[in-house]
Every structure is written in C-alpha cells, then in structure tokens.
C-alpha cells in the first residue's frame with residue numbers, strides 16, 4: 001500500500017502539476033502520479049513556448065481567468081526564483097472581417113484592455129513582417145510566452161516543498177469507489193484517497209466512465225525556422241504573432257533561446273489515438289501551411305524548418321474547456337483544453353483546489369462547468 005491521501009491527482013502535465021501545487025500549498029495532503037516523468041514530450045505540454053494573451057478572441061469570459069493566471073505565474077516565478085514568462089508583445093492581424101479581430105476587439109472593449117493599433121507602414125518598419133493592405137493590426141504589449149517545461153518543473157518543486165508526494169513513470173490503471181473515497185491501482189501498488197482529480201489531457205477518454213467526455217485528439221506540428229535577421233531575436237524586441245491568413249490561423253514566437261522562430265498552425269489537425277507517437281515531419285499538411293505563412297507574412301527566415309516537434313490537442317466539441325465533477329466532488333476533472341489551455345494552468349489548478357476546499361466551483365468558471 002502506497003498510503004492514504006486526501007486527494008490523488010492523476011496526470012502531472014500543465015494542469016495536474018499546478019493543481020498538485022495548489023492543493024499542497026493549501027495544506028491538503030495530496031499525491032500526484034504520472035505515467036511518464038514530467039516534463040516530458042508525450043502529452044500536450046512540451047515545445048519550449050506557449051502563448052499567453054489577454055484580449056481573448058475566443059470569448060471575453062476567459063479574460064478574468066487569464067488575468068488571474070498571469071498573477072499566479074508571477075507568484076510562481078517569485079516563489080521558485082525562475083523566469084517562466086517572456087514578455088514580447090503579440091502582433092495580431094487578419095482580414096477586416098476576421099473573427100480573430102472582432103473577438104480581440106470585443107474582449108478588449110469589455111475588459112478595458114490596452115491594445116495598440118499601429119498602421120501598416122509603422123508595423124513593417126518596427127518588425128520583420130509583411131501585412132496585406134487594408135488588414136487591421138492589433139498589438140498587445142503585455143502578451144508573450146511561457147516556458148512550459150520549466151513551468152511544470154517549477155510547479156512540481158512547489159508541490160514537493162509543501163509536502164506533496166510524487167510518483168512518476170507510474171501509470172494509474174484503475175480507480176474504484178471504496179468506502180467514502182477511492183482505491184487507486186498503479187503499477188507500483190495501491191493507494192487510498194478521498195478524492196480523485198483527473199488531469200490526464202489526451203488520455204481523458206480512458207476515464208469516461210467516471211464522468212469526463214472523451215475529447216477528440218489532434219496531432220499538431222511545431223516548426224522552428226532559422227533567422228538571418230537579428231530583428232527576430234527576443235532581445236531585439238521581436239514580437240510573438242497570431243494571424244488569421246484568411247484560410248488558417250497561424251501563430252509563433254520569436255527567437256528567444258537560439259532555436260529559431262517557432263511557427264505552428266492553430267486550427268486544423270489530424271485525428272489520432274492518444275498514444276500515437278508518429279513524429280515524422282511532413283506527415284500532414286501543416287509544414288506546407290507554415291512554410292507558406294513564413295514566406296508570405298514574415299521576412300528573414302529560412303525557407304524550410306530547421307527543427308520540428310509534434311504535440312496533441314484535446315478538443316472539446318465547441319473548443320471551450322471542460323471543468324467537471326461528479327458525486328459531490330469525489331471526482332473532479334479538467335479536460336478538453338482544445339489547444340489553448342496552457343496559459344490558464346495556474347488559474348485552473350487554483351480552481352480545482354478551491355472546488356475541493358469549498359465544495360463549489362467559483363462563479364468565474366461556471367461558464368466552463370456542467371457543459372456536457
């Protein structure tokens with residue numbers, strides 16, 4: 001028997017690591033278990049950078065949550081002495097009727113967020129980009145990117161300092177109701193816990209019987225391009241970027257660590273099984289999309305990628321997150337993060353810990369609960 005705990009967190013990726021830290025910081029006895037050794041490259045939380053932006057085009061209801069997440073990212077930086085956020089600003093553009101532009105404007109107006117609207121000539125002078133005539137340009141100064149692998153390490157170190165138990169390289173095979181809680185079976189033995197938190201990302205479907213709806217898993221590609229232009233360096237104030245090209249959404253980050261400029265397509269993707277690990281470049285159409293984007297909208301980059309990685313999106317039917325619970329909070333889950341969840345990880349971890357502590361979801365996340 002491994003032991004008895006108030007909470008067992010299954011899955012220590014972006015969300016589980018933060019949830020474990022939030023629980024342990026509140027003095028709740030918790031164990032976190034992962035089938036691999038986080039941070040790892042088998043789930044959804046790797047690839048050196050994740051955008052964080054505030055004028056949320058997807059829906060204004062996310063804005064308070066992302067603001068809270070940013071406060072908590074800063075607290076985590078202070079608590080661990082590590083730098084996890086790189087403030088680059090975010091350049092966003094698209095056709096005048098783009099939902100991206102309308103969504104950013106709506107969120108900015110509703111929440112009083114500051115957005116610069118530089119003209120085309122000014123933008124092209126300031127950054128190594130090419131903007132089509134007549135396209136709106138929105139620049140969000142406070143946006144940037146997070147360092148996902150370091151962020152997971154930081155959260156797990158906070159969890160450990162506050163007394164959480166960690167089990168890695170240890171798959172959880174089963175959880176069955178026993179007494180008032182759960183008997184959990186792992187490859188290294190059994191444990192007892194009052195509550196079960198499922199933060200298993202692409203593997204959520206395996207836990208369907210306990211509550212969460214299975215997300216659709218998409219294979220996504222990340223590409224890094226070499227830069228001939230020093231203006232792509234973070235230290236030269238190069239921006240992160242997000243464009244609606246008229247046929248696809250592409251985004252990326254400047255060269256912060258010498259690995260090049262990252263470019264990826266946000267929409268699209270090929271459906272795969274959660275354990276699919278086919279990492280071949282050129283496997284899907286996304287390299288063609290990224291190459292074309294780099295050629296058309298950015299200047300000074302290599303014509304083809306110099307590095308490549310794959311990752312997985314866990315899609316909900318509408319692209320909104322799923323926060324759920326059953327059985328009076330005996331099981332709580334976060335799932336369906338649909339390719340935009342990393343930036344929220346600190347806030348979502350806090351929300352799960354608060355749900356467990358108070359017995360109810362906070363009003364600020366009720367737009368994400370009880371959707372299925």
Ligand SMILES: Cc1cc2nc3c(=O)[nH]c(=O)nc-3n(C[C@H](O)[C@H](O)[C@H](O)COP(=O)(O)OP(=O)(O)OC[C@H]3O[C@@H](n4cnc5c(N)ncnc54)[C@H](O)[C@@H]3O)c2cc1C
Nearest residue numbers: 011013014015035043044045051172201311337341342343
């Ligand atoms: C290419 C790509 C780009 C992205 N870009 C952005 C971005 O710019 N900004 C942004 O905010 N978000 C972005 N996202 C989304 C974000 O990264 C994800 O929403 C987030 O990382 C998901 O975290 P998670 O904890 O749910 O899943 P994961 O990190 O996959 O964690 C799940 C964990 O559960 C473990 N696990 C599963 N089953 C078991 C089991 N039975 N026993 C034990 N452990 C188990 C796994 O090993 C894994 O560690 C992107 C995602 C991808 C793939």
